[in-house]
Amino acid sequence: MADLLADITAYLLTGDDEQVSSLTRQALAAGHKPKDILDRGLLAGMAVVGERFKAHEMYLPDVLMAAQAMNAGMEHLKPLLVRDGVPSLGKVVLGTVQGDLHDIGKNLVAVMLKGAGFEVLDLGSDVSPARFVEAARQHGAPVIGMSALLTTTMPMMGAVVRLVKESGLAGQIKTIVGGAPVTEKFAREIGADAHGFDAANAVERVRALIGR
Numbered sequence: 121m122a123d124l125l126a127d128i129t130a131y132l133l134t135g136d137d138e139q140v141s142s143l144t145r146q147a148l149a150a151g152h153k154p155k156d157i158l159d160r161g162l163l164a165g166m167a168v169v170g171e172r173f174k175a176h177e178m179y180l181p182d183v184l185m186a187a188q189a190m191n192a193g194m195e196h197l198k199p200l201l202v203r204d205g206v207p208s209l210g211k212v213v214l215g216t217v218q219g220d221l222h223d224i225g226k227n228l229v230a231v232m233l234k235g236a237g238f239e240v241l242d243l244g245s246d247v248s249p250a251r252f253v254e255a256a257r258q259h260g261a262p263v264i265g266m267s268a269l270l271t272t273t274m275p276m277m278g279a280v281v282r283l284v285k286e287s288g289l290a291g292q293i294k295t296i297v298g299g300a301p302v303t304e305k306f307a308r309e310i311g312a313d314a315h316g317f318d319a320a321n322a323v324e325r326v327r328a329l330i331g332r
């Protein structure tokens with residue numbers, strides 16, 4: 121059984137989306153839990169991708185193919201991680217900040233929030249501060265969730281927090297930030313209301329923010 125998950129990791133590293141898709145289906149059929157396939161198959165692969173990219177052993181096209189393979193596997197897991205028909209715990213506006221195209225972590229946060237019963241308004245990636253705040257205002261969402269993977273785009277999170285305050289919405293809209301380079305300390309420095317270190321923790325923090 122464990123080999124299937126190792127195979128998912130191995131094929132993700134070669135960017136083979138068809139194999140990753142097929143192996144994910146096989147792993148589900150063999151009785152693996154969706155969360156295990158995610159953590160020990162797909163995310164284990166993405167962690168290696170990150171290390172190899174840093175060490176210049178993998179280049180952007182390979183990373184992009186690995187990301188596509190990750191998404192191919194996620195297509196099978198998403199419906200199982202997301203519970204349907206659960207009454208909404210509240211709305212969360214979510215996106216990757218302006219200038220940043222990394223959306224895998226943000227998509228995972230969306231899946232986990234939906235799974236916990238939140239209504240997620242996913243604005244995608246490269247989202248400007250104005251779009252975040254306008255969407256939250258328009259939909260009456262009490263939480264804005266931001267993801268950033270680049271040290272150069274992290275300051276955009278501060279820009280969103282400032283805009284929430286300047287718009288007089290600080291009492292109504294809470295902010296939560298996350299992403300590999302984002303720390304609790306950084307979140308405090310920019311005045312965000314919370315930091316999530318992974319997708320499951322993001323759910324806990326959002327629950328705490330709105331008291332659910």
Ligand code: B1M
Pocket residue numbers: 163166167169170171173174180183184187219220221222223224225226228229264265266267268269270271272296297298299300301315316317318319320322
């Ligand atoms: Co890019 N990239 N990338 N990349 N990429 C990193 C981030 C990098 C660390 C790689 C490296 O050098 N080691 C590096 C950033 C360095 C830095 O800023 N200091 C980097 C770089 C430099 C770049 C480019 C600039 C490269 C170039 O063009 N020369 C470029 C930038 C493009 C842009 O955004 N403008 C670029 C491009 C890309 C691809 C497009 C090829 C691809 C993204 C594909 C996609 O997302 N659709 C890509 C990828 C895949 C990566 C790595 C390898 C993997 C990221 C990932 O998906 N991880 C990454 C290396 C790494 O992170 N180790 C790297 C898996 C994901 C599940 O984790 O997103 O951290 P993560 O999410 C976690 C938690 O952080 C948390 O929960 C998630 C699940 O546990 N979390 C939250 C995330 N958001 C949250 C929000 C929350 C709470 C928790 O609350 C709202």
